[in-house]
Structure formats: C-alpha cells, structure tokens
Amino acid sequence: MANRNKPIPAQVRTAQRADAALARHLNWQKWPLARQLAYLFSAEAATGIATRVEPHSVLAKLYRHCVATRSSNEQWRIRHFLSQLVQCRTALLHRPELVPALAHIGLHYAQRVRELSAWQPPSKNAFYQLDSLLRHLFDQYGDVPAWVLGGWGSSPDRHAGLDLTQLALHIGRGQALRRFAGLPVAISKRQEHALRQAPAGCTFQEAYRYAQLAERDATEWLGVALDSRLGREPIGLDDALWLAVLDLFRAEPDLDPWQFGPVCDWIYFRRCVGSPAESAQPGFSLRGRSLASLLAHTARWHRTLGHLGRNPHYMKLLESTWPGLSVPDFAGGEGGWVQVRQLRDYPALLEEGQRMHHCVANYQRSCQLGRNGIFSLTFNGARMLTLQLTAARQLVQVRGRYNRLASAEEQRWVNQWLAVARLTVADYAWED
Structure with a gap:
C-alpha cells in the first residue's frame, strides 16, 4: 500500500508514454499522409508497426517494401519520392497491392523524364492512376508497351529472366526494344514491332510468342499456343518444332485447335521420355509424318495416361460420338x-x-x-x-x-x- 505514492522513475514514465503512443497507432489511418510517412521512416516504426499495425495494411506493406529491406540510400530515394507523392490527390497510397510498384518508382525516381508536380490523376481508379504516373515519369514518347509497364516492380520473368522495370526505363527513354542488353534472345525489327503490339498482362515470354505468331499471321492462336509446350518451355528450346506443328494445324482450319497441346505433349514424350516398350527418340522430327498420323498416335497415347495426366477437354473430344446421317451402310x-x-x-x-x-x-x-x-x-x-x-x-x-x-x-x-x-x-x- 505504501508503494502507491512512490514516485515513478523517469525511465518508467518514458516507457509508459511510449506504450501510450503505440496504443494510439491503432488509429494511424486517421493521420495525415505526411505524418504517416514521417512515422514510417522513424526509429520507432520497426517496433510499432510489428506490434500495433495489421500485417496486410498499407502502412505495414510500405514499411516492408520501402524501409525494412532497403539500404539507407534506397530509403532516402524512396522517401524523397513519397514525400512528393503525398502532395498529390491520389488513391495510390491507399492500396496495399500497389506498394511494391511505388517502391520501385522511388528507387528509379532520379531517372524520371518529367516532374511529378506536373502530374494530375486521370481518374479515381488507383490502377489507372499508376499507369498514368508511370507514363508521366518514365515514358518520354508514350510508346512503352502496356505489358512492359504492367510488369513494373515485379520479379524477373521466370523463363526469360528479364527485368521489366529496367526494360520500361530503356524503352521510355526512346531506345529500341531490340537493343536492350538483358534480352534472352536476339530480336529483329519486325519482331520488335509485333512485341510492342502484344496484349497487356503478358510476360516477356508470352509477348515473344505473340510476336512469333504475328510473323505467321496467326495471333488468333495465342491462347492455344500459350497453353501448350510452346508457351511453357523457355524461348529457343524446340521453338522451330512446335511452330512446325502449329503450321500443320493451321493448314486444317476445321480441326479443333485445342488438340495442338496434346499433340505437342505426345511429341515431347516420344523425344524425351519414352516407354518400356519403346525408348525415347531424341532425333524425332516431323519429316515424313502427317497430321493425321500425329493425331492418331496422340489419341492412343493419351488413353494410356492416368486420370491426373489427362487433358479433360481432349478426353471429351476423344469420347465424342454422333448419330450420323440417316443413310444405311x-x-x-x-x-x-x-x-x-x-x-x-x-x-x-x-x-x-x-x-x-x-x-x-x-x-x-x-x-x-x-x-x-x-x-x-x-x-x-x-x-x-x-x-x-x-x-x-x-x-x-x-x-x-x-x-x-x-x-x-x-x-x-x-x-x-x-x-x-x-x-x-x-x-x-x-x-x-
């Protein structure tokens, strides 16, 4: 009882005030953006965000991508960009999923071609705002392909190992896409033109497949091609073979195009896997083989696969029947x-x-x-x-x-x- 009136040491009072301050962090959403930014790069942020802020919130993600994994120099660059961004009336700082892209903008902010102060958000949609901001800051001539900007801040393409952020900066300065040093394959001027027309949302590999099909006037086959080994295997590995199979299919326009993938799978099986009855044939080629023969072999092989290995669409096709015309045999x-x-x-x-x-x-x-x-x-x-x-x-x-x-x-x-x-x-x- 006597300890009730005992003076509290200064260190304890400081700790209590810190705890009270941390308790108020639960309402960080009500803080002005400038105050959130100052707290984000403060010494107290590491403890406070870890214990008092929801892990999937904007503030937690900003800390993870802009502070925790960055060097002091990188932190300074990102903070410099964010301090200017908070002065814009934008929804970008309210969307957790856009934080990685904002961090990468900060890292490359010094390479901008225009000042941020001249940018105005074109709509209330945060994703449109991000695209507009990237083009304003880094696209000098407005010709960076949408699929390149769409990969801003993402990990390098798992097949091509290409950093789309660096590619966007390269093209944004008016440089030719085919001159980018990080390309995994040499690209002609014609292929570059087709690559620039590839749909938004593509990886580099998917855009390159689009360019290959565009050279054949066969871009309508993009979905079928990407669902096959042509879309799954790295660029350059058996490209000529899969494209030759595609040409056989295109010569028969009434044939179900979704058989292309299973046929490629059978060819891969014959070349690289084999069976106890017949070993693999690394030198397998299409020379002397008709599409009819490939289809028949594929159908027989597909029936030998277990249920987990079968393509449901292809199995439905193999099981298709019809009553036929009312003409007697x-x-x-x-x-x-x-x-x-x-x-x-x-x-x-x-x-x-x-x-x-x-x-x-x-x-x-x-x-x-x-x-x-x-x-x-x-x-x-x-x-x-x-x-x-x-x-x-x-x-x-x-x-x-x-x-x-x-x-x-x-x-x-x-x-x-x-x-x-x-x-x-x-x-x-x-x-x-």
Whole structure:
C-alpha cells in the first residue's frame, strides 16, 4: 500500500508514454499522409508497426517494401519520392497491392523524364492512376508497351529472366526494344514491332510468342499456343518444332485447335521420355509424318495416361460420338467383300485419317452438328476410299490414300451404293 505514492522513475514514465503512443497507432489511418510517412521512416516504426499495425495494411506493406529491406540510400530515394507523392490527390497510397510498384518508382525516381508536380490523376481508379504516373515519369514518347509497364516492380520473368522495370526505363527513354542488353534472345525489327503490339498482362515470354505468331499471321492462336509446350518451355528450346506443328494445324482450319497441346505433349514424350516398350527418340522430327498420323498416335497415347495426366477437354473430344446421317451402310459383291460404313465417333475418324494419310479428322465438328457424314469404302477389309456426304444426301468428296482420286472400279462400286441409297453426287466430287 505504501508503494502507491512512490514516485515513478523517469525511465518508467518514458516507457509508459511510449506504450501510450503505440496504443494510439491503432488509429494511424486517421493521420495525415505526411505524418504517416514521417512515422514510417522513424526509429520507432520497426517496433510499432510489428506490434500495433495489421500485417496486410498499407502502412505495414510500405514499411516492408520501402524501409525494412532497403539500404539507407534506397530509403532516402524512396522517401524523397513519397514525400512528393503525398502532395498529390491520389488513391495510390491507399492500396496495399500497389506498394511494391511505388517502391520501385522511388528507387528509379532520379531517372524520371518529367516532374511529378506536373502530374494530375486521370481518374479515381488507383490502377489507372499508376499507369498514368508511370507514363508521366518514365515514358518520354508514350510508346512503352502496356505489358512492359504492367510488369513494373515485379520479379524477373521466370523463363526469360528479364527485368521489366529496367526494360520500361530503356524503352521510355526512346531506345529500341531490340537493343536492350538483358534480352534472352536476339530480336529483329519486325519482331520488335509485333512485341510492342502484344496484349497487356503478358510476360516477356508470352509477348515473344505473340510476336512469333504475328510473323505467321496467326495471333488468333495465342491462347492455344500459350497453353501448350510452346508457351511453357523457355524461348529457343524446340521453338522451330512446335511452330512446325502449329503450321500443320493451321493448314486444317476445321480441326479443333485445342488438340495442338496434346499433340505437342505426345511429341515431347516420344523425344524425351519414352516407354518400356519403346525408348525415347531424341532425333524425332516431323519429316515424313502427317497430321493425321500425329493425331492418331496422340489419341492412343493419351488413353494410356492416368486420370491426373489427362487433358479433360481432349478426353471429351476423344469420347465424342454422333448419330450420323440417316443413310444405311452398304455391302456388295459375293460375300459382301465391298463395304461402305459410316464413321460415327472421333476415334474412327482418327483411325481413318491415319490409315489413309489425310486429315479427315477435321470433319469431327461438322459431323457432330449433322452437316456432314463421313463414310469409308473397303475391299475385303482394306480401306480404299473416304467419302464425304452432306446433310442434303449429296456426295461431295471422294479421296483415296494420300488424297488420290478414285479408280474406275472404286467409282463403279460407289455409284452402286449411291443408287441403292438414293443419293446424289456433285459434279466435282470425282475431280482433284
């Protein structure tokens, strides 16, 4: 009881006042921005922010990215920038997710091409404000690609190892993109033009794939390409092979483009992995191989994969069936040695294409929609012709192996089938 009136030592009073001050930090959001900034770089910030501020708040993130991991020189540069930014009426300092970008602006603020005092936020949207601020400070001619600015402050591209912040500074000074010293691959002037047109949100690797497709006038394949090994593997590693496969697909515009990825996966398996029955073939190439053969091999290989390794979209395609046209199959000759059979599922189309060395598989979609029917003519079980019939019951295409024309005997049996089934034939069906 006697200790109640005992004088409190000066050190204890100082500690109590510090504790009271820390308690008031819970209301740091109500402080003016200038006061928050002063506290951020003060000696008390390390203890106070760690114990009294929410870890995901703006203040905590500012401390983590602008103070805790920075040298004294870097802190000074960032503080110099932030002290000027707080004088602008901007929402940037109220968004935790934008703090890393602001820290990088501070680090490179000395390289600005315009003064911050001349900048006005274009809207209330913080993300639009960040883009506007970056262009104002670092884009002298307004031609830095959106995907480059979008990577400001991010970690280097995991495939290309490219620092997009440095690239933005380089282009922003009016330098050619292809002259940037950190590029992982040499770029032509034409490729640079395409790279600058790549969609916002791309990494450098994705933008480079866009440029490769732009050279082929195939930018509509970007999503398919990025979802395949062409998009996943580092630049330069088998690019020519995957692009050659892409060219095969582009030559068959009716083919489901999402088969491109599984075909590339099968090729990689044959080249680099192999199986107990057949070892890997590092020298595997497309020479002498048709797209029909690649599709058939891919389908058979994909069925051997476990459920976790299968592509759900591709499996759905492999399992696709259709009722077919209301045209009966045909049997002719002694013992029915001549057969005309309609193909009613995708594996059957793949098998027909592989055996006949043409890409009849690209009719899968039109068969499902009932627009066409595909029939196979066999002699004693040997495939001879592939026949295309329209929904109007008209024969419009007749092709043998390697797309050859029908022989006289084959044509005679096809005409018998047409007569029995009461079908018509287009004049051009027998022509090349």
